[in-house]
Amino acid sequence: MIDLSPEEFRQLGYQAIDMISERLAAMQDAPVRQPVPPELRDQLMHQPLPETGINPAALLEQVDELVLSYPMGNSSPRFFAWVNSSPAPIAILGELLAASLNASVAGGDQSAFYVEHGVLNWMKAIFGFPGDSGGILTSGGSMANLIPLAVMRFVKTQGTVRAQGFYGESAPMVIYTSTQGHSCIQKAMELLGFGSEYLRKIPTDAEFRMDMDKLKAQIAADRAAGLRPVCIAASAGTVNTGAIDPLDEIADLCAQEDLWFHVDGAYGGFGILAEQTGGLYQGIERADSIAVDPHKWLYIPVECGCALVKNAQAMRDTFSLVPPYLRDDRALPWFSEFGPQQTRGFKALKLWLTMQHIGIEGYRELITHDVAMAQALQERIGAREDFELVAAGALSVTCFRYTPPGAADIEALNRQLLPTVQSEGRVFLTGTELDDQFVLRACIVNFRTRESDLDILLDTIAEAGQRALAATPDIPASQR
Numbered sequence: 310m311i312d313l314s315p316e317e318f319r320q321l322g323y324q325a326i327d328m329i330s331e332r333l334a335a336m337q338d339a340p341v342r343q344p345v346p347p348e349l350r351d352q353l354m355h356q357p358l359p360e361t362g363i364n365p366a367a368l369l370e371q372v373d374e375l376v377l378s379y380p381m382g383n384s385s386p387r388f389f390a391w392v393n394s395s396p397a398p399i400a401i402l403g404e405l406l407a408a409s410l411n412a413s414v415a416g417g418d419q420s421a422f423y424v425e426h427g428v429l430n431w432m433k434a435i436f437g438f439p440g441d442s443g444g445i446l447t448s449g450g451s452m453a454n455l456i457p458l459a460v461m462r463f464v465k466t467q468g469t470v471r472a473q474g475f476y477g478e479s480a481p482m483v484i485y486t487s488t489q490g491h492s493c494i495q496k497a498m499e500l501l502g503f504g505s506e507y508l509r510k511i512p513t514d515a516e517f518r519m520d521m522d523k524l525k526a527q528i529a530a531d532r533a534a535g536l537r538p539v540c541i542a543a544s545a546g547t548v549n550t551g552a553i554d555p556l557d558e559i560a561d562l563c564a565q566e567d568l569w570f571h572v573d574g575a576y577g578g579f580g581i582l583a584e585q586t587g588g589l590y591q592g593i594e595r596a597d598s599i600a601v602d603p604h605k606w607l608y609i610p611v612e613c614g615c616a617l618v619k620n621a622q623a624m625r626d627t628f629s630l631v632p633p634y635l636r637d638d639r640a641l642p643w644f645s646e647f648g649p650q651q652t653r654g655f656k657a658l659k660l661w662l663t664m665q666h667i668g669i670e671g672y673r674e675l676i677t678h679d680v681a682m683a684q685a686l687q688e689r690i691g692a693r694e695d696f697e698l699v700a701a702g703a704l705s706v707t708c709f710r711y712t713p714p715g716a717a718d719i720e721a722l723n724r725q726l727l728p729t730v731q732s733e734g735r736v737f738l739t740g741t742e743l744d745d746q747f748v749l750r751a752c753i754v755n756f757r758t759r760e761s762d763l764d765i766l767l768d769t770i771a772e773a774g775q776r777a778l779a780a781t782p783d784i785p786a787s788q789r
């Protein structure tokens with residue numbers, strides 16, 4: 310029986326909500342994560358095709374035991390890896406409520422369609438975009454970068470790309486990002502047919518921001534070589550260090566050089582709300598397009614990205630397959646005319662609920678808190694003899710190393726201690742490479758993180774490091 314009686318549905322719903330609530334209540338003290346036992350991996354991957362139905366209450370119990378018990382860990386206050394935030398609890402309910410409508414938000418006269426327009430208008434307001442800009446919610450930052458770059462391609466080919474591809478173009482088009490730009494920009498270049506050879510990764514300055522002199526020199530060299538520069542894809546918060554490219558200067562350069570100005574703010578965009586960093590975003594309002602990820606710093610459950618494109622007409626012309634003579638100008642155009650998807654989920658409800666629950670004032674405090682936590686971590690690292698700060702951008706990423714006095718090979722030591730720390734589950738962080746050097750990286754997009762969690766982070770790393778040193782016989786104990 311697919312249908313459930315209202316009473317059965319209510320009972321199962323209570324059961325599910327109880328499961329979630331208990332885990333939320335235990336979050337502060339629970340381990341961040343535990344590795345998935347090998348038998349369970351096999352069990353989950355190779356479960357037989359269910360021939361007959363199973364009692365739903367028993368199934369929910371299985372979900373609790375087999376699925377909810379083995380998360381990545383990003384709801385924990387001691388999760389510092391990648392850019393994965395905890396979901397706002399109200400947004401969890403938003404997912405549930407949206408699923409109950411099962412709205413396809415391609416378009417049409419339905420509440421979900423207007424709610425998405427509502428949240429897009431809030432996004433435009435945050436970034437200083439005019440109300441008549443185009444916008445769409447996406448699966449995440451990768452799509453939120455791809456869609457505007459597709460619009461850029463349409464505009465820079467005068468629209469001919471839709472029918473003719475690049476065959477009518479006389480010169481290859483070139484796009485600029487920094488060496489710290491996200492890999493999704495390159496993916497977009499490849500998917501859109503520009504070719505990654507024509508993506509220039511401009512070196513960065515000492516703060517890992519795009520070097521403007523090198524950018525200008527590269528544009529000039531490309532023009533001299535007969536190529537056609539078309540776009541700068543700037544970062545408003547790199548994943549490695551949280552660096553924000555000089556957006557205002559890039560806006561000037563784009564205006565002078567007739568380039569499309571795109572900003573990837575998937576991680577850092579909402580840092581515009583933080584007290585410490587708001588000023589660094591000057592010029593973002595001059596962008597032609599922006600990609601942001603509410604599923605990162607707005608604490609919305611995955612998936613939820615957002616693309617904004619100032620020229621809504623160009624955005625529609627890039628994707629619409631409704632011939633203009635059939636377009637109904639009395640109604641709002643459908644979202645399916647502004648992106649590649651036809652049937653699309655009701656992502657807007659979780660955002661609509663959460664943004665109203667927290668309010669922009671609340672978000673300012675939360676994001677300011679995260680930046681303050683990162684600064685507190687940097688201060689702790691600076692005050693300890695056994696740690697070294699390698700890089701700290703303006704946002705909430707800290708790159709550092711464990712450097713106990715006397716340790717011979719710091720690089721090897723840090724590479725060695727990280728998997729130990731990860732498998733223990735007291736804290737979780739990842740590493741990255743900066744200037745060919747391996748570093749530990751802690752990113753705080755987490756409303757649960759407190760200063761005491763920072764101490765646990767550093768102590769846990771130091772303990773794992775000491776054990777690694779003890780296991781390495783060629784370093785005498787007296788030198789550790």
Ligand SMILES: *Cc1c(COP(=O)(O)O)cnc(C)c1O
Nearest residue numbers: 449450451491493548575576602
């Ligand atoms: C996360 C991220 C992306 C990719 O976004 P997804 O949501 O993972 O698809 C792109 N750029 C930056 C700067 C990011 O932080």
